[in-house]
Amino acid sequence: xxxxxxxxxxxxxxxxxxxxxxxxxxxxxxxxxxxxxxxxxxxxxxxxxxxxxxxxxxxxxxxxxxxxxxxxxxxxxxxxxxxxxxxxxxxxxxxxxxxxxxxxxxxxxxxxxxxxxxxxxxxxxxxxxxxxxxxxxxxxxxxxxxxxxxxxxxxxxxxxxxxxxxxxxxxxxxxxxxxxxxxxxxxxxxxxxxxxxxxxxxxxxxxxxxxxxxxxxxxxxxxxxxxxxxxxxxxxxxxxxxxxxxxxxxxxx
Numbered sequence: 001x002x003x004x005x006x007x008x009x010x011x012x013x014x015x016x017x018x019x020x021x022x023x024x025x026x027x028x029x030x031x032x033x034x035x036x037x038x039x040x041x042x043x044x045x046x047x048x049x050x051x052x053x054x055x056x057x058x059x060x061x062x063x064x065x066x067x068x069x070x071x072x073x074x075x076x077x078x079x080x081x082x083x084x085x086x087x088x089x090x091x092x093x094x095x096x097x098x099x100x101x102x103x104x105x106x107x108x109x110x111x112x113x114x115x116x117x118x119x120x121x122x123x124x125x126x127x128x129x130x131x132x133x134x135x136x137x138x139x140x141x142x143x144x145x146x147x148x149x150x151x152x153x154x155x156x157x158x159x160x161x162x163x164x165x166x167x168x169x170x171x172x173x174x175x176x177x178x179x180x181x182x183x184x185x186x187x188x189x190x191x192x193x194x195x196x197x198x199x200x201x202x203x204x205x206x207x208x209x210x211x212x213x214x215x216x217x218x219x220x221x222x223x224x225x226x227x228x229x230x231x232x233x234x235x236x237x238x239x240x241x242x243x244x245x246x247x248x249x250x251x252x253x
Contacts, residue, residue, distance in 0.1 A: 020225035025091055029069050033060040034076040034090035034219075038146070038170040040194045041250030042096035045075070056094040058246045059237070063092075066233050078170075079148030082106060085219060092230065093219030096188065098150040103219065110218040110230045113243075114190065117210025118154050121192040122184035123177060124203040130184050133211060137161050144182035146170035151187050154212070174199050188214065193251065 025031055035052060037045030043054040052073050064071040074090040081093055085107055098116060099109050120130050130136050136143065141162040145152045146169075155164050165182050167173050173185055178201045192204035218234075220227050237243050 021091060021221055021223040022226045022229055025067060025069060025226075030072050031060070031064045031067055031069050031092070032072045032074050032090040033063075034074045034081065034084055034093040035060075035095040036077055036081075036170075037075060037095070039096045039191065040198070041190070041247075042094070044171070054095070055247055055250050056096070059243075060092075060094055062237065062242065062246070063230070063233060067229075077148065078146065081219065085221060088221075091221070091226070096191070096216050097219045098188070099215045099217045100150060106222075108220040108222050108224075108227045110220060110227065111234055112215035112217050113234065113238075114216045116188045116190060116214035116216050117212050118151070118186050118214065119189040119192050119207040119210045120184050120186050120205040121174075121177070121195055121202050122205060123180070123201055126183060127203040127205050130205055133158055136184065136186075141184075142182040144173050144176055144185050146173060150214075151185075155186060158211075174202060177202060186211070188216070190216075190251070197252075 033056075035043040035045075035056065037043050037052055039054075041054055042056040043052055045052050057073070060073070061071055074084070076084045076090065076093065081097070082103060084090060085093055097103075097109075099112060103109070120136065122130050130141075137159045139161050142165050143155055143159060143162050144165045144167050145155050147166050152164075152166065167176060167182075173182075174195045176182055177185060178199055184205075189204070189207035189210045192207045196202050196204045218230060220230060234243075
């Protein structure tokens, strides 16, 4: 009788392991990738055509090919990233997602894909004014931020005197800075490097020495089998040089 109970439990355990999100993706024939479409170089949505481009669009395409399925991009926002994952709107969140303990409580992350950390970007004429957080956190300084993500959380945790101006469209913030509607933005260091290339009037402020430590990764449901596959795919992609080749057009050598 005990032997029967043991084998029954083993059978149920094996069945539970077999029911993975990875199996759902392959049987469905579609990989659903959540992207905000507002964070260069990872994902950018063209306002006219609606098409997505960027490093993580290329990486998502590569992952779908590795799985032997089609790619479907699912629009999401920084504010709804976790709820959308919980509501099964997408299988994996990409596009420059910061690895945080708050997110880790309800989801998995892939192995880190890039070291990050927050840095400032301002008009080049003002770059020497905002070298430290103390210099930024002064009355009358306007810090623009996109809503709902780690940038806003960083600003509210570290800035108490400066004016934090929430702007709904992350893609438009840098034009706002150029126009003088705010003094600076604090975001992931990699974004400051990209945006100073796109906007010659703006300068990244010590992006290689960010204000804090951070890493970017891919957001996953709490499914061990899917995470193991994604981590192994990432390992092969990085070690084979594919990651570096895909990154180069966006950040340079």
